[in-house]
Amino acid sequence: MNALIFSALSGVAMMFSGILLHNKAAIRNLAIVLLLAVIVANIAELRGVSFFNINTAGLMAFDSFALLFSTIAAGATLVFFLLSGSDMEKVGSNFSDYFALIFFILCGVIISAAFQSLLMLFLGIEIMSIPLYILAGSDKRNLKSNEASLKYFLMGSFSTGIMLMGIALCYGAAGSFNLTSVAFDTAKIPVLLIAGMMLLLFGMSFKVSAAPFHFWTPDVYDGSPTVFTSFMATVVKAGGFIAFMRLFAESFNTIQGEWKLLVAIITAATLFVGNITAVFQQSVKRMLAYSSIAQAGFMMLAIYAINSDAKEGLLLYAAAYSLATIGIFAVLIRMQDYTFDGFNGFARQQPVVAAALVIFILSLAGIPLTAGFLSKFMMLRAAIANGSVWLVIFAVLMAAVSVYYYFRLIQAMYFKERTSGNALVFNASPAFTYTLVAVAAITIILGLFPSLLTYWLYF
């Protein structure tokens, strides 16, 4: 609750900061300070200190799962602000509004992580999505950005419609928006509930870009300003997954038999489509868009497994994936050339940044010693505990495919020389480099001691 109110207020404050402050650095610093306050407030609540006494029973539950994820999401946003905050000003003139919108998105993420009632789920997802439609189109003079925004908006509203219908059907079956409180007779599950569950499953798959509902993702991610793609592909996607997890773990846990197979198929399809298509990309930005689909496939394993391992693993996954992807995007934003060849000879010019990138890539590819490995490991463990060895074997084979496209970036940076005429232009301030190295260090520390993060879950 603390973080929700703080970030809502911060969003309002950022909206007005554009009128009062005219220095861009001041606006950025204000946003960072406000976000720090959100994180502190959230951690305080995790330790049992609540600043506001509001009864949200039946609507939202700020349990350790929701609070820990809120902390991860806010932390990832902080990393995003630190690394890419200054790149936001290049997108358009409404600098302070972008920060405000991101704070509002954070509100949506927190609500959907803590929802109890389907109504709150709907609100959370919408609060999360609408600012994103704006951010996707924030590069007003760029046709691709406009297209991305429109596409995202149309597809998003369509999936919201499906979700809403699903919620309505569930309400019809249960007579309540709070499905956890309704006990169904497992021998006679109402058809309405199953239909509603299916529609919700499709709607949520849309939001987290799981195949075959992923078609909007590459175009929207590619067309949006890169700095917002970074945020969209990480914090927002992770937020969607947490809501997805909560929905299926709490509301539809009793009717597992009805959706297990469907989720398994979606998982396998997502892994397949994401990984295989990413292999053929020539642009790093598009590759990352498909990689985000591929990673979503791995996160779907958590939805499939629904056990305590899966919960823990999904949180770790959200952190590992967000950190690594934000890090790679932060470097990509500053590149002139988004193709793989644009990275040729990068290690020679920027050895430290390149080394940090290698760690992020290894983490995304799931190589041991990085957080990415452990999060993938937890997913596999959760799924095997569920008894589905074949799905897991398919998943790791797809992970092996992912090595192919991730390592192309390493090859370009380290092993290929620059042949084309234009020199590599990359400006990294010391602060940027240090932050990047710190994020890489966190990736490794989480890869060695995951309990630093997961232990909060059992607080």
Place this chain on the structure above:
Amino acid sequence: MVTLLLFLVPLIGGLVSFGLKDDRTARGWALLVATIGVALAVWGINLPAVDAGRNFHAGWMGSLGSSFSLNLDGLSGILTLLTTIAYPVILVATWNSTYKKSNSFFGLMLLAQAGIIGVFLATDALLFYFFWELALIPVYFLCSQWGGERRIAVTFKFFIYTFTASVLMLIGILYLYFQTPDKSFSLQSFYNLNLSTREQSHVFWLMFLAFAVKMPIFPFHTWQPDTYEQSPTAATMVLSGIMVKMGVYGVIRWVMPVVPAAAYSWGDVVMSLSVIGIIYASIIAIQQNDLKRLIAYSSIAHIGFMSAALFAESTSGAQGVMMQMFNHGVNIIGLWIVVELIERQMGTRKLSELGGLAQKAPALAILLVIVAFANISLPLTNAFVGEFLMFNGIFNSTVTQYNHVFAVLAGLSIILGAVYTLNMVSKVFFGNTNQLTARATDILFNERVALSIVVGIIIVFGVYPQPLLNLTAGFVDSLLKEASVAQLIGK
């Protein structure tokens, strides 16, 4: 404590090396760290068999059921010894090679050593998997950055091959983990498992694949000749001398005792593949014109012999494999040193372009002939003892009914080995000199030192193999007890 140091010294040494600026300092540092490693290994294997110093245990990722546990027994001992001895030899032998950014080169070499030693020492499956990958990543960078012309594609193939197989192994490990009553990754819990034959078969293939690719066994060998050819020589030596032993080691430690029934029932299949590999690789080696590829195929043949002997599950076969792992490592590094020398001086590795080197480089010729004899395992060389034991093991194997067929076919490897090795010696060293070889000079001091060490080991262990036998005897007994058929029937 010494086990932890064995792993930590190269790890820290490698990390420090990245920070060194000067080329000579980096070289010297790497050699120093490698030499400390030898001292530690010698100290370690001379500890009493039940000594607290041989174990190291620390809590790590307890919530996942894993711990940081290392143990130095006979099997790890002989392989750790091989690794630590090989490193200084490799560094001395390639002292004259120049590398761009040599601090990173030596840093990665030492990190690879840390990973390899970790693999040999780990007694926790998850930790083992960590080290398995830790050894792979530095080698990937070494080969891709400092290798030959086609290095990027070739090394990538190697990486994808091993990575794919190793993630399947991870699933095998996870599967076993879920079967343990106490949900633990420790080796001992895996040994105590009592799985059905069907489950064992699944786990066997999931795990065996990773090791088969690493060894490599036919038909998983296709990455190997290319990678050996394209890698920088120092990395090739690490790959062929030490890292292929990780595959054999994995089978001995993590497959045969854990899933004994499957190892027994699939033994014929594996032995057949091994024997096919031996003959196939030997015949290709005879046809080779490129020295590096010749040695690469010869290595496949030797490893095939080892894997066949391993699945014969007899005492002498297992003893032979242990010895041969050490000896093959030493011998093949000797061969690479010679190849490196020839290539540096002549600028070619083509047999057809060489000849008459013996007249120009007598010292080199003598040393090479000894190494070559070891490669065909002539008596009084180290390889003879091992190969004889392995041959004996296959011949007298009780777990397969085709033991005589396998023994005869595997025995062909010795004959075919003689053909390609002697062919190589005669084409390179004897005959008339040509324009290229007329300019040859004899070997340099550092190469002489490195080759002398190799030849010294070849002769000493050829005449007096007892220390190696003693080192592994205790382990072989316990291994066969764990994996034996009699035990199975008892279970």
